[in-house]
Amino acid sequence: xxxxxxxxxxxxxxxxxxxxxxxxxxxxxxxxxxxxxxxxxxxxxxxxxxxxxxxxxxxxxxxxxxxxxxxxxxxxxxxxxxxxxxxxxxxxxxxxxxxxxxxxxxxxxxxxxxxxxxxxxxxxxxxxxxxxxxxxxxxxxxxxxxxxxxxxxxxxxxxxxxxxxxxxxxxxxxxxxxxxxxxxxxxxxxxxxxxxxxxxxxxxxxxxxxxxxxxxxxxxxxxxxxxxxxxxxxxxxxxxxxxxxxxxxxxxxxxxxxxxxxxxxxxxxxxxxxxxxxxxxxxxxxxxxxxxxxxxxxxxxxxxxxxxxxxxxxxxxxxxxxxxxxxxxxxxxxxxxxxxxxxxxxxxxxxxxxxxxxxxxxxxxxxxxxxxxxxxxxxxxxxxxxxxxxxxxxxxxxxxxxxxxxxxxxxxxxxxxxxxxxxxxxxxxxxxxxxxxxxxxxxxxxxxxxxxxxxxxxxxxxxxxxxxxxxxxxxxxxxxxxxxxxxxxxxxxxxxxxxxxxxxxxxxxx
Numbered sequence: 001x002x003x004x005x006x007x008x009x010x011x012x013x014x015x016x017x018x019x020x021x022x023x024x025x026x027x028x029x030x031x032x033x034x035x036x037x038x039x040x041x042x043x044x045x046x047x048x049x050x051x052x053x054x055x056x057x058x059x060x061x062x063x064x065x066x067x068x069x070x071x072x073x074x075x076x077x078x079x080x081x082x083x084x085x086x087x088x089x090x091x092x093x094x095x096x097x098x099x100x101x102x103x104x105x106x107x108x109x110x111x112x113x114x115x116x117x118x119x120x121x122x123x124x125x126x127x128x129x130x131x132x133x134x135x136x137x138x139x140x141x142x143x144x145x146x147x148x149x150x151x152x153x154x155x156x157x158x159x160x161x162x163x164x165x166x167x168x169x170x171x172x173x174x175x176x177x178x179x180x181x182x183x184x185x186x187x188x189x190x191x192x193x194x195x196x197x198x199x200x201x202x203x204x205x206x207x208x209x210x211x212x213x214x215x216x217x218x219x220x221x222x223x224x225x226x227x228x229x230x231x232x233x234x235x236x237x238x239x240x241x242x243x244x245x246x247x248x249x250x251x252x253x254x255x256x257x258x259x260x261x262x263x264x265x266x267x268x269x270x271x272x273x274x275x276x277x278x279x280x281x282x283x284x285x286x287x288x289x290x291x292x293x294x295x296x297x298x299x300x301x302x303x304x305x306x307x308x309x310x311x312x313x314x315x316x317x318x319x320x321x322x323x324x325x326x327x328x329x330x331x332x333x334x335x336x337x338x339x340x341x342x343x344x345x346x347x348x349x350x351x352x353x354x355x356x357x358x359x360x361x362x363x364x365x366x367x368x369x370x371x372x373x374x375x376x377x378x379x380x381x382x383x384x385x386x387x388x389x390x391x392x393x394x395x396x397x398x399x400x401x402x403x404x405x406x407x408x409x410x411x412x413x414x415x416x417x418x419x420x421x422x423x424x425x426x427x428x429x430x431x432x433x434x435x436x437x438x439x440x441x442x443x444x445x446x447x448x449x450x451x452x453x454x455x456x457x458x459x460x461x462x463x464x465x466x467x468x469x470x471x472x473x474x475x476x477x478x479x480x481x482x483x484x485x486x487x488x489x490x491x492x493x494x495x496x497x498x499x500x501x502x503x504x505x506x507x508x509x510x
Contacts, residue, residue, distance in 0.1 A: 042067045046125065050118030051139030054107045054127035061088070061129040068133040068140050071147070075133070075239050082240035082247060088129035104170035105131065111169050112138040112155070136166070136238060156220040157206065157233040167232040174340050178232070181345035184361025187230035195227035203265035203284075206234050213249060213264070235261060252322045255291065255315050262321040263287035270294035272441040274433045280420065281444045287321070289313075289464040295445050296438035301475035302504060308468040311383050319381070324349035324463070327377035331357050349463065350375055350394070368395050397466035401446050404473035407494075408443050411480045412436060414488055425484075435483040439476035446473060467503075474500045 042056040053067035060066075064085055069076025079085055087105040091097045103110050106120035107128040118139055120128035134140055136155035143151045159168035159179055168179035182188050194204035201208035206228030207221065217239075221228055228234075236247045244251045250261040257263040270288035273279030288294035290313030293305040317323050326344035333339055333356065340358050350373045351359035352366035359374050366372040370391040378390035415436045416424035425436035446461050446469045461469045478496040481488055 040070060042070070043127070045141055046123050048118075048122045049125070049128070049139075050109075050115050050122060051141040052107055052119035052128065052134050053139070053141050053144060054119060054125070054132060054134070055129070056127075058125060058127045061126055066132050067144060068137075071144075072133075078240045079133070084131035084135075084240070087131045105129075107132040107134050109135075109138075111135040111166060112153075115139060131170075152218070154218055154220045155238065157228060157231050158221060159231050171232070174338075176341065176343060178343050178345050181343060181359075181361065182232070185345060185347045186362060187347060190227055190229050201227070203268070206231050209234050209265075215249070252326075253319045255313060255317070255320050257287050257291060260287065260320065262325075266321070272296050272433065272438060274428070274431060274437070277428055280426065280428050280437055280441050282441070282448050285445065285448065286464055289445075289461060289468065290320070292465060292468050294465075295468065295472045296441045296476070297472070298435070298438065298475045298479040301471075301479070301500065303471050303475055303500075308465070308471055308504075310465045310467055312463075313465060317381060317383070323381035323383075324377045327374075327380060329376045329380070331359075344377075349377055350390075368398070394462060397462040397470075401462050401466065401469055401473070404470065404477070405443055405446050408439060408473055408477050408480070411477065411484075411488060412440060412443070415480065415484050435479050439480050442469075442472045442476045445469065471500065471503050474503060 040056065042053065043058065045051065045053045055061045056065045056067050056070065064076070064080040066076055066079075069079070083090065091101055091105040103121060107130065108119035108121045109115045109117055111131075112135060115138060119134065134153075137153040138155075140153055143149075143153055156166045159166045159171075159182065168182075172179035191200075191204050194200035195208075196205070202212040203209060204227075207224070208227075209230070210233075219233070232238075235249060237249050238247070240247045244261075245253065248261055250259050250264060252261045254260050257267065266284045266286040267288055268285070269276070269279065269281070269283035270285035271294065282294065285294040290309070291306055292309045292313060297303050297305060311317060312324065313320075319326075322344075325347045327342065327349075328344055329342055330338065331340045331342060339356055342359055346359060346361040348359065348361060348364065350364075351361070352364045352372060353359055353374050357374070364373075368391055370387040373391070375384070375387035375390040378384040379387055384390035384393065412419065412426065416426045418424050419426055419440075420428070422429060425434045426440050428437075448461050474496055478500060481496065
């Protein structure tokens with residue numbers, strides 16, 4: 001796209017401009033100033049377009065020059081690099097273009113709430129090819145003709161399924177069921193108290209998360225008292241300003257947790273916090289589990305943080321969290337008839353499936369067999385040779401974790417029969433941190449996520465890093481037996497020190 005002089009701005013009018021647009025701009029601590037921008041002319045929009053302007057001319061679709069972009073050039077420069085900017089050609093070149101698809105590949109009211117029709121759907125003019133600014137922001141003619149007025153069209157971030165709002169209006173259906181799968185995911189749920197509490201809201205409120213991530217753009221719901229969940233526009237930048245795959249705001253395909261998209265939130269209380277009333281329970285430790293740094297590391301156990309990683313947490317897993325949690329695959333019936341293109345937006349790594357094999361969202365109230373769950377992500381990631389192999393590995397890991405949890409629980413019930421109740425060795429309100437509390441945290445870490453899975457199993461930790469959990473549980477048992485030897489019988493008769501040595505020899509990073 002050719003560069004234009006309208007990218008320049010100044011404090012005073014320029015002489016001999018083709019078109020001048022003035023806008024009052026106020027910056028904190030600065031005086032109001034008039035900014036003038038040179039804008040090439042555009043063809044008037046057809047009356048039946050209902051205020052949609054589209055590309056500057058009918059021929060400009062090949063150059064990516066939207067009318068909006070004549071002033072908002074930085075947004076346009078980013079947008080032209082997105083799939084949205086080539087949506088029309090993408091459809092035509094797909095080999096299965098049909099007329100009913102065109103509404104989601106052109107500039108019209110779909111995605112906005114301000115009008116009921118317009119753009120391509122009422123004109124079939126090529127200036128409305130592709131998914132442009134106005135799909136989300138609504139028709140821009142009024143604003144373009146009078147930018148000084150308070151008529152800036154804002155885009156909604158909601159993803160309602162009423163075919164009237166946001167991303168969900170097009171990103172839905174059997175070929176791209178982003179909306180339907182997202183609605184069955186934890187990301188679509190609002191935790192009321194957490195969405196308004198400082199510190200919690202940066203992950204439990206869509207608006208607060210965007211602020212915490214440095215996004216200050218305006219949108220319809222920005223100042224609403226009703227909080228958004230983790231909608232599409234939280235993780236994906238609608239303008240495509242980021243350079244990451246899928247228009248993500250931060251990279252997902254990296255094992256470096258600093259700046260990794262999922263780790264922005266899934267990295268909370270990965271180790272005991274004696275200063276918190278909830279500090280003996282992990283909160284969202286998934287990313288630290290993957291890289292081997294979550295948990296209480298008993299002194300003298302020879303387990304170093306970051307030394308024990310499953311394949312899931314190494315650079316061999318190129319997509320990191322997304323390898324398991326965002327899996328794309330096609331489901332067909334026994335005759336080969338297409339049923340669904342699953343897009344992994346349940347964020348469910350091994351989802352239960354219905355009788356047709358279609359993955360379902362949370363909770364996961366089914367067994368571990370590959371006959372009732374999909375282990376497709378385990379195979380596609382290259383970690384396991386088959387779905388059955390992945391199911392077998394998980395079943396074995398879970399059995400091992402459950403055995404160790406039972407062994408540790410038996411000891412802790414002797415040390416402190418009240419467990420988390422006030423008083424005794426396990427008491428979050430007592431500032432003195434004990435061995436029993438560290439061991440209790442590791443037991444809770446092993447069981448983390450069981451409620452989301454709709455089971456009492458240890459699936460969450462057994463999947464993220466079974467080797468680390470196994471090591472921490474063994475080390476915790478040994479630490480508890482040593483610390484409280486005066487009141488503990490040898491429950492199992494197992495030499496846990498030797499057991500840990502063998503585990504570390506097998507799993508530790510060399």
